[in-house]
Amino acid sequence: MATESTVDVMKSGASGSGTTGADDVEALMAKLGLREEDLDDVVFEEEGNQSGEATRWLAVGRVHTNTEFSHFWFFKNMRTAWDLAKDVKIKVFEDNLFMFQFACLGDWEKVMNGGPWVFRGKSVLMAPYDGFTKPSTIELNNLLIWIQIHDLLVGYKDMIKTLASKVGKYEASEPPSEDLAGNFYRVRVRIDVGMQLKPVVSIIHNSKRQLFLVKYERLPDWCAVCGMLGHLYKDNGDGVHSPEALVFKDLKANPLPRSSGRFVGRGRGLGAGRGGRGGQGQNPLGDPDNDVSTDETMEEDEPTDPNRKRVAIQSTADGTGTVGDIRNRFELSGQPLQNVPPSPPLKRGPKRSKKGANDEEAGDASNASKSGSAGLLEGYRRDQ
Secondary structure (H helix, E strand, O other): OOEEOHHHHHHHOOOOOOOOOHHHHHHHHHHHOOOHHHOOOOOEEOOOOOOOOOOOOEEEEEEOOOOOOOHHHHHHHHHHHHOOOOOOEEEEEEOOEEEEEOOOHHHHHHHHHOOOEEEOOEEEEEEEEOOOOOHHHOOOOEEEEEEEEEOOOHHHHHHHHHHHOOOOEEEEEEOOOOOEOOOEEEEEEEEEOOOOOOOEEEEEEOOEEEEEEEEEOOOOOEOOOOOOEOOOHHHOOOOOOOHHHOOOOOOEOOOOEEOOOOEOOEOOOOOOOHHHOOOOOOOOOOOHHHOOOOOOOEOOOOOOOOOOOOOOOEOOOOOOOEHHHHHHHHHHHOOOOOOOOOOOOOOOOOOOOHHHHHHHHHHHHHHHHHHHHHHHHHHHHHHO
């Protein structure tokens, strides 16, 4: 049974933190005036540990912004955007640092492999969490996003991974599809939000440089002046810039058009559902047919079929066929309808107003009263 002290664990490096932690421990000990013999370490044993459920399917995240925002609306919007099968527990570590615990593996993978997730135009940066690392030491600087390399020649297709690595860390690529119109290759990369966005990638062939434009799908807020994520160009300096200064204005990719002219994205068909309502996200495999993004993409409505089947009304003038069949045949031929009996008029009784009914009742009562008085008078006369 292997055991390590807390100091040794910190020196070996925390999982997912990206830092050794040794310098932090030594600096803290020096600041507090502690020596090695002053510490009374508690040994943590991996075997027999009962914290498996508490540390399963965890993640940490933050919003890439320096401005304050409402935690309530952040939680509400992200739950809507993720459209999870089960509820997620969210714990606030700091003003802009959160821990998420998912209830099933499918939800965890959907959030970790999907995206890019966006809250009010700002990137939501996520990373797996092991439950044993200080959350403040975990680097949350990477954004998973699809890029498009435009006009790349067929002879260079074996260099896609190398070219994409100039933009960010290569994750996956999609082969050209006949379903999508446009001359570009789609590549999934992790970009550092602290670095300037790359507008092009270049190749030198036969001592000649060739440039290929790079577009970013569902790109969060970025500055068209400096090319950095997290703010708009109107928030850069005094916000007043000449059109010539907006050199990064065309980085965002257009909606993915199909070769038939239909667009991929939110609408009555593809990508509809609760996941397309409040956040931006894409399915883990990056299949545009299963996109759940809320970007400004939508599919055109299907044309209404003029020849759809009508409800048949039985019997005709000659006793053959149905009215619905005859109408369909004659509408296609353009000839007027014949031998189709008109609909019989509705039989309705005369309407009686409430006032009229009351008048009649009053008249009957008056007549009865009069006839009764006349009978009494005639009887009185006979008695006389």
